[in-house]
Amino acid sequence: MIEALSHNSAVEFAEKNGIAEAMLTPNDSYFLSGYQWNMTKVQSPQAWDTTIGLSTIPVAILDTGVESTHQDLTGKVTAEVNFTDSTTGTSDIYGHGTHVAGISAASTNNALGVAGLGYNSTLLNVKVLGDKGTGYYSWIANGITWAADHGAKVINMSLGGASPSATLESAVNYAWNKGVVVVAAAGNNASTSPFYPAYYTNVIAVAATQSSDQLSSYSNYGDWVDVAAPGGPIWSTVKGNSYDYMAGTSMASPHVAGLAALVFTKVSDTNSNGLLNDEVRSCIQTYADNIGVTGIGSGRINAYNAVVCSGALPPLPPPSDTTPPVTSITSPLNGSIVSGTITVSATASDSVGVTSVELYQDGVLAATDTASPYEFTWDTTQSPSGAHTLQTKAYDAAGNIGSSSIISVTVDNTAKDTTPPVTSIISPLNNATVARRSSVSIAALATDETGVSKVEFYVNAFLQCSDTSSPYSCSWKVPGAPGKTYKFSTKAFDTSNNSALSSMVNVTAK
Numbered sequence: 001m002i003e004a005l006s007h008n009s010a011v012e013f014a015e016k017n018g019i020a021e022a023m024l025t026p027n028d029s030y031f032l033s034g035y036q037w038n039m040t041k042v043q044s045p046q047a048w049d050t051t052i053g054l055s056t057i058p059v060a061i062l063d064t065g066v067e068s069t070h071q072d073l074t075g076k077v078t079a080e081v082n083f084t085d086s087t088t089g090t091s092d093i094y095g096h097g098t099h100v101a102g103i104s105a106a107s108t109n110n111a112l113g114v115a116g117l118g119y120n121s122t123l124l125n126v127k128v129l130g131d132k133g134t135g136y137y138s139w140i141a142n143g144i145t146w147a148a149d150h151g152a153k154v155i156n157m158s159l160g161g162a163s164p165s166a167t168l169e170s171a172v173n174y175a176w177n178k179g180v181v182v183v184a185a186a187g188n189n190a191s192t193s194p195f196y197p198a199y200y201t202n203v204i205a206v207a208a209t210q211s212s213d214q215l216s217s218y219s220n221y222g223d224w225v226d227v228a229a230p231g232g233p234i235w236s237t238v239k240g241n242s243y244d245y246m247a248g249t250s251m252a253s254p255h256v257a258g259l260a261a262l263v264f265t266k267v268s269d270t271n272s273n274g275l276l277n278d279e280v281r282s283c284i285q286t287y288a289d290n291i292g293v294t295g296i297g298s299g300r301i302n303a304y305n306a307v308v309c310s311g312a313l314p315p316l317p318p319p320s321d322t323t324p325p326v327t328s329i330t331s332p333l334n335g336s337i338v339s340g341t342i343t344v345s346a347t348a349s350d351s352v353g354v355t356s357v358e359l360y361q362d363g364v365l366a367a368t369d370t371a372s373p374y375e376f377t378w379d380t381t382q383s384p385s386g387a388h389t390l391q392t393k394a395y396d397a398a399g400n401i402g403s404s405s406i407i408s409v410t411v412d413n414t415a416k417d418t419t420p421p422v423t424s425i426i427s428p429l430n431n432a433t434v435a436r437r438s439s440v441s442i443a444a445l446a447t448d449e450t451g452v453s454k455v456e457f458y459v460n461a462f463l464q465c466s467d468t469s470s471p472y473s474c475s476w477k478v479p480g481a482p483g484k485t486y487k488f489s490t491k492a493f494d495t496s497n498n499s500a501l502s503s504m505v506n507v508t509a510k
């Protein structure tokens with residue numbers, strides 16, 4: 001049509017009627033005055049032209065609490081819970097969580113304060129750090145589980161520690177498997193060492209960059225980091241209904257959390273697994289900007305690229321589980337002597353889950369158990385007497401195998417001698433008298449079905465001597481004190497170390 005009209009002498013020109021789009025610039029005062037360089041750096045305005053998010057996509061802020069009455073957070077917090085021992089409830093006494101919340105989803109385009117990257121997204125205030133900014137891993141794990149069970153689509157954790165935790169990883173996996181995008185700060189140690197929970201496979205680990213797109217000097221980095229985001233100084237909401245700068249990977253992480261909330265509105269379930277979090281993560285990581293910095297995964301996030309991804313990309317493949325289970329035999333102990341029918345007990349644990357545990361006797365599969373507690377019955381009478389080895393192998397759903405240490409036990413099902421010997425003193429007789437300062441021969445009898453190994457002679461409960469062959473006797477010198485009574489006794493031992501005492505014989509010195 002354009003071509004035809006162009007050849008008409010009555011037409012000055014012909015062209016396609018193009019479509020213009022408004023460039024959404026929020027009217028938040030600090031955004032307009034240039035305080036929020038971070039939002040411009042990651043192309044948030046361009047992303048907001050595509051989507052401003054939905055209030056039905058909450059971001060859970062697992063932190064020191066959130067000042068929900070802040071003018072830029074009023075109406076944003078839809079639910080609150082406190083998992084700490086703090087007596088101040090969900091209030092942000094420490095002042096960290098409120099700043100984090102503002103970056104993720106402060107009220108935007110409300111003509112005051114700052115803009116939050118998540119724009120229309122709402123917030124869940126999950127207090128897992130106490131009023132001094134610290135908290136137990138168990139509090140954090142409880143917070144993750146609660147958020148996943150209460151509608152969170154994104155969880156932000158601007159926190160972490162240097163030690164791993166099965167409890168923490170299990171909670172992360174629980175949230176991921178419920179369709180939640182889990183985001184965490186990579187840590188501020190300027191190190192490649194793992195930082196938890198960011199290090200876990202089902203968490204987006206976020207490093208921090210500066211306005212110049214350089215890695216922040218304090219930021220952790222390494223091949224376990226997934227992306228980077230502006231880390232500071234970042235201007236955002238703080239307690240006391242105010243605003244201030246803060247810096248750290250704690251500030252970088254909520255950028256990614258807010259972005260994830262936006263991307264949720266644009267993706268589709270391309271792999272038909274019923275969840276969208278894998279597509280959201282794929283868009284954020286795959287379309288990050290390569291800024292030439294190593295150790296920050298895919299690069300620094302680009303909000304616009306991530307939201308226009310629109311599910312067109314294939315999702316990231318499911319995290320490959322290559323970690324084997326851990327298993328050990330708890331009973332019997334290494335070096336034990338066993339007999340009859342015994343129970344072999346074992347423990348087994350895995351970051352995802354143990355599917356089965358096998359017991360091997362002398363390297364041969366003997367039994368399998370599929371549920372904890374893992375226990376196996378072993379009739380040792382069916383095994384030759386002597387040394388045997390035991391080992392367990394645990395399997396997880398990915399087919400990884402973990403093996404216990406090999407323990408050695410000795411099977412001994414021979415009849416045990418538990419009958420003690422019989423012993424008695426035959427000389428001197430009970431109530432006999434002996435001369436002072438004389439030598440008295442104490443004679444004893446001892447019998448046993450398997451044999452007597454030793455007879456001990458006691459005077460007033462003190463060992464005087466012993467004899468290992470029959471007839472059993474002991475020479476004792478009588479003290480010089482007149483009229484004193486002495487108590488004689490013997491103790492006999494057999495070859496199985498069973499023992500027995502004789503009756504007491506009283507002897508008086510004259």
